[in-house]
Amino acid sequence: xxxxxxxxxxxxxxxxxxxxxxxxxxxxxxxxxxxxxxxxxxxxxxxxxxxxxxxxxxxxxxxxxxxxxxxxxxxxxxxxxxxxxxx
Numbered sequence: 001x002x003x004x005x006x007x008x009x010x011x012x013x014x015x016x017x018x019x020x021x022x023x024x025x026x027x028x029x030x031x032x033x034x035x036x037x038x039x040x041x042x043x044x045x046x047x048x049x050x051x052x053x054x055x056x057x058x059x060x061x062x063x064x065x066x067x068x069x070x071x072x073x074x075x076x077x078x079x080x081x082x083x084x085x086x087x
Contacts, residue, residue, distance in 0.1 A: 050074040
């Protein structure tokens with residue numbers, strides 16, 4: 001169920017699709033509506049809702065704000081977000 005590729009945001013704001021296993025700590029990732037978060041990271045965007053029902057069974061999406069940790073396996077809800085990979 002986990003994605004095999006993710007969109008990496010390069011320093012010049014270009015987007016590049018890369019295999020999940022090539023993601024390194026510090027990479028900026030773009031996660032679009034309904035995509036699974038592939039790795040643990042820090043939310044860079046202002047805020048988002050994350051649906052962790054796939055992981056925890058929790059029925060309600062959780063609101064996360066910029067600077068908060070988000071975990072692999074959650075499904076992003078709403079506008080595309082940027083995050084920084086931790087591993």
